[in-house]
Amino acid sequence: MSDSRWLFGSAVFLGAFLLFLVEPIAAKQLVPVLGGSAAVWITCLVFFQTALLCAYLYAHWMAQRPRWPLYFALLLIGFASTVGWCIRNAGAGGGSAHPILTVFLVLGSTIGLPFLVLGTTSPLMQVWWARLHGSSIPYRLFALSNLASLLALGLYPTLIEPRMTLEAQRIAWCCGFAVFAVITGALAWKARTATANTTMQSAAIVEEGPPAVPMQKLLWILLPMGAAMQLSAVTSYLTANLAAIPLLWVLPLGVYLLTIILAFEFPHLLPRGLVARFLILMLAGLGYALSKQDVEWPLRISIGFFLIEAFASCLFCHSEAFRLRPPRASESTLFYLMFAAGGALGSFVIGIVFPLVFRFNIDLVITCCFTALLAFLVTWEDGWNSRLLWGVATIVMGVLIFWINIVNQRDTTVAVRNFYGALRVKQKVGVPGITLRTLTNGNVEHGTQIFGTDEERKTPTSYYARDSGVGLAIRFCCNGRPRNIGVIGLGAGTIAAYGHPGDRIHFYEINSAVEPIARNVFTYIRDSGAEVSITGGDGRTSLAQEPPQGFNVLVVDAFSGDAIPLHLLTTQALELYRKHLAPGGIIAFHISNRHVDLESPIALLARSAGMQAETFTTAANDQLGEFTATWMSVSDNSDFFAQPEVANTARRPQEIPGLRLWTDDFSSLLPVLHW
16 A cells, blocks of 8 residues: 555655756747747747647546557657657747747647646546545645645756756656656556455545535536636736746746645635635735736746735635535546636636737636625625625726726837737827827837927937937948848837938838838838848747848847847857958847846957957936947957947946856756846
């Protein structure tokens, strides 16, 4: 019995550990394919939740009608898939035109089968244990699996990612899957050879209690759905406004798993009434925070508050789901199946449906309203006090949805949302005769234009002022000769304002919704004296497919909000940029950021390539529509840096001791975060 217990525990622990370890590894490989978009992880979550649903569906079918040859075949094929994943780069290729399809195809063809096998482990092991040992369903195994998942998520950004390349991570994971396959195969063989008498006896013991009623089964779906919506909405907010990095992927997911552990392993640790009061307090706090549309919170406060709110909501949903769990063994796999269905549905709603339905990103406030509605339903039997409390909370959150939507529409002339973000053009009228238009992505401004006199309309503003780093690079790169300028990231097209007759400016933009806005709502491109062209798709992928362009200045400005596309800041990327530079050309990196210090990594990149790097920081000027901006110019052209106007503004970049060079196979933002 003791050996059997250790085998079951090892299988469940290792399976869950590998299951959640592969998620950030696979997603990180996909991020460069889709331009470093923060939405990649949310779409990956939809895939993972859907794959987990398929795994639980198979486990439910396997528990009812065992097909042992098929199970052993899946183990072997799954291991073969992991070997194939290890020896080839799953992140290669492109697919920015159909990003959701790309995510599902790449993940499905690489880790789909191994993920399916790992996902069946927890529910199948519980059923096999109950049948082999004649005991009730060991729900503690479910908590053990989530503890292993939490451990994997904690280790990845803190120990694994900063110390191992992606190739080494894949190989280590493959070895772990091999060990898992051996243990699970042994347990499956043991379950297969169990006597019919043992199975019948154990079935007779575990089949206790009445069957679940339809409303109970519906809540098995809705409660996990609410928790998954919280997970996806909070993750989307953090990654879109901070950085699309594994650290900010795993924190909300870790909180989500922690609540499952507490709900399933320590159900009596926190009284139900205390959890409910904590939830309503956090919902009220979140409603207040979301109502402050123009307030910027420090990184620690922002991350901490949203994680605590997600903790409160997920703990309530998971605790209520555990309270409504079935006592009958025959319904255990159905419970997990519907639990997984709720998780898949919740992530699908946030990751796929809402970006198609809503022009503005109001996912989080809608999710909070849905959470309050769930609390209203599950506490209905607690009496009129609970009904009144949660009824009012639901109504208030519903009103907040409409209020935030109205606020977002105020002064908005264009609003478009897709996989790559929520774009919005705001228009304000200042002094008579002057109109100011601003392009935003989420909470971050990406370009501003003053519509006054002809001179004001053609003046570069926001981060691109004439005394900014990019302004100096363009103005002093060529000593009066026609300029050839490449720009990764279009925005409002502000850099086109620098174009003179004879110049060529070539933009690269991954988001198809940006070009119509830049051409029709703003006039920088139309008013430019240069020949302006735009190529759709990820900038690095497009450059890799083109012959050398001979750019005098290559501007790297593809950041979405404060999210950092790390694949644009690696040694391989720098090598590609140099291929497209004219002799003495300059690479201008836009590194204005509230939360991440990109100065040190880029300085290290330049030094490794034998190039000079200088930092340029300019202050804001509200009257001219100029923002505080930080740029870095990288070049081997010492004459450019020696020019007086450049030399008087530049400063030597600061470097972090011990920082490791970023490559396509290794990168970590953890050492450069501004906490």
